[in-house]
Amino acid sequence: MTMLVDVNAVRALLDKEGCGSFIGGIESLIEQTADRLAEAYRRWDEFAKGSRIGIHSVRGDIELMPVADHHYYAFKYVTGFPQNPERNLPNVMAFGALSSVETGKPLFLCELAIATAIRTAAMSALVARHLAREDSRSMAIIGCGAQCDFQILAFNALLGIEKFYLYDVDAAAMNKVVENLSEGEIEFVLPDRSINDSQASIRKVLERHPDIVTTVTADKTNATILTADMIRPGMHINAVGGDAPGKTELDKKILELEHARVVVEFEEQTRAEGEVQQMPPDFPVIEFHEIIRGIKPGRENSRQVTIHDSVGFALSDYAVLRLLYDKTQQYKLGTVVDLVPSETPDVKNLFRKVRRGDNEIGLSCDSPHAAGTRPLRYFRG
Numbered sequence: 001m002t003m004l005v006d007v008n009a010v011r012a013l014l015d016k017e018g019c020g021s022f023i024g025g026i027e028s029l030i031e032q033t034a035d036r037l038a039e040a041y042r043r044w045d046e047f048a049k050g051s052r053i054g055i056h057s058v059r060g061d062i063e064l065m066p067v068a069d070h071h072y073y074a075f076k077y078v079t080g081f082p083q084n085p086e087r088n089l090p091n092v093m094a095f096g097a098l099s100s101v102e103t104g105k106p107l108f109l110c111e112l113a114i115a116t117a118i119r120t121a122a123m124s125a126l127v128a129r130h131l132a133r134e135d136s137r138s139m140a141i142i143g144c145g146a147q148c149d150f151q152i153l154a155f156n157a158l159l160g161i162e163k164f165y166l167y168d169v170d171a172a173a174m175n176k177v178v179e180n181l182s183e184g185e186i187e188f189v190l191p192d193r194s195i196n197d198s199q200a201s202i203r204k205v206l207e208r209h210p211d212i213v214t215t216v217t218a219d220k221t222n223a224t225i226l227t228a229d230m231i232r233p234g235m236h237i238n239a240v241g242g243d244a245p246g247k248t249e250l251d252k253k254i255l256e257l258e259h260a261r262v263v264v265e266f267e268e269q270t271r272a273e274g275e276v277q278q279m280p281p282d283f284p285v286i287e288f289h290e291i292i293r294g295i296k297p298g299r300e301n302s303r304q305v306t307i308h309d310s311v312g313f314a315l316s317d318y319a320v321l322r323l324l325y326d327k328t329q330q331y332k333l334g335t336v337v338d339l340v341p342s343e344t345p346d347v348k349n350l351f352r353k354v355r356r357g358d359n360e361i362g363l364s365c366d367s368p369h370a371a372g373t374r375p376l377r378y379f380r381g
């Protein structure tokens with residue numbers, strides 16, 4: 001049997017985790033996910049990994065992300081369709097599974113769109129702990145869609161960031177964030193609405209000298225959300241939205257800034273999908289596991305510009321899937337389903353598993369294959 005966890009079960013889990021406080025539930029899961037991420041990235045060498053398999057079309061991307069250690073195999077199916085919100089559909093939709101490496105049995109099938117937002121935010125904040133200046137107190141966030149609220153909660157909970165400068169081409173998206181997070185102590189600064197040009201608006205936001213800048217926009221193009229002249233010494237850039245071939249957010253001159261330190265999840269995948277797809281193949285990058293394992297330093301000085309070129313790696317989904325599997329068992333959430341015919345008295349008799357019992361009533365059927373209408377023929381010898 002396999003445990004199935006859908007959106008309703010995740011909602012119930014957030015309720016339990018936050019003891020009734022929705023924001024408290026998300027913060028709790030973000031903090032625990034960050035711990036699980038740290039643990040997984042420290043165990044880097046124990047995982048069989050590879051770049052995700054993407055089907056890229058003009059409108060969007062559908063990606064399959066597998067990874068495994070000696071105990072669990074995990075995969076995520078995830079979409080990126082930037083125009084989907086116009087059709088009243090989310091841009092990022094995801095689900096995934098955990099199975100036993102010993103037997104291949106699927107153990108856990110789970111909604112992962114909410115978990116993706118949680119793990120991406122937790123990973124952003126975890127990496128920023130090693131790269132952002134310790135005295136960082138403010139963050140600009142460009143792109144206020146589905147991921148944004150989670151990013152804010154993660155940077156608030158894990159780094160103590162208290163002040164957020166928001167910008168989105170869509171004013172309703174910014175208002176949504178302020179409304180969703182109005183309960184807390186977080187201070188929001190909205191952009192000057194008199195400026196109509198998006199580049200000029202972003203420049204104005206960055207002139208307020210945020211310590212950290214998160215870009216989390218969605219457009220299937222090589223966009224230029226940030227240019228090098230907007231970046232100040234000591235800034236940390238958390239570039240989240242550029243995550244597919246031909247989909248970037250940073251002007252490449254930012255990556256070329258003297259002594260800039262670029263940190264990625266998994267080099268092979270990020271070279272194809274991240275901001276560094278704009279750079280030559282020998283452009284220097286550091287994988288995050290090297291920092292968390294103490295092999296290489298994080299930030300080296302207070303004037304260094306640090307860049308987290310985030311694309312989303314399967315190991316992060318493994319970490320959040322393991323957490324959700326543990327949590328849903330602890331709280332007895334989800335539904336047990338017969339996803340594959342796994343438990344049967346005679347495993348070689350697959351017929352028996354699916355055949356209707358003598359006492360069960362079948363549906364009436366016009367098929368030429370229906371019982372009684374088609375003579376059974378068999379040959380012997």
Ligand SMILES: NC(=O)c1ccc[n+]([C@@H]2O[C@H](COP(=O)([O-])OP(=O)(O)OC[C@H]3O[C@@H](n4cnc5c(N)ncnc54)[C@H](O)[C@@H]3O)[C@@H](O)[C@H]2O)c1
Nearest residue numbers: 091143145146147168169170173216217218241310311312
């Ligand atoms: N790196 C990762 O691990 C990871 C994980 C999840 C999502 N993502 C990516 O993050 C991005 C955001 O995801 P989402 O779920 O929030 O998408 P979304 O569609 O809900 O939100 C995107 C927002 O960006 C805004 N936007 C687009 N162009 C802009 C511009 N030039 N300036 C300012 N705002 C602009 C849109 O108005 C929208 O509000 C997507 O590109 C997605 O693929 C990356």
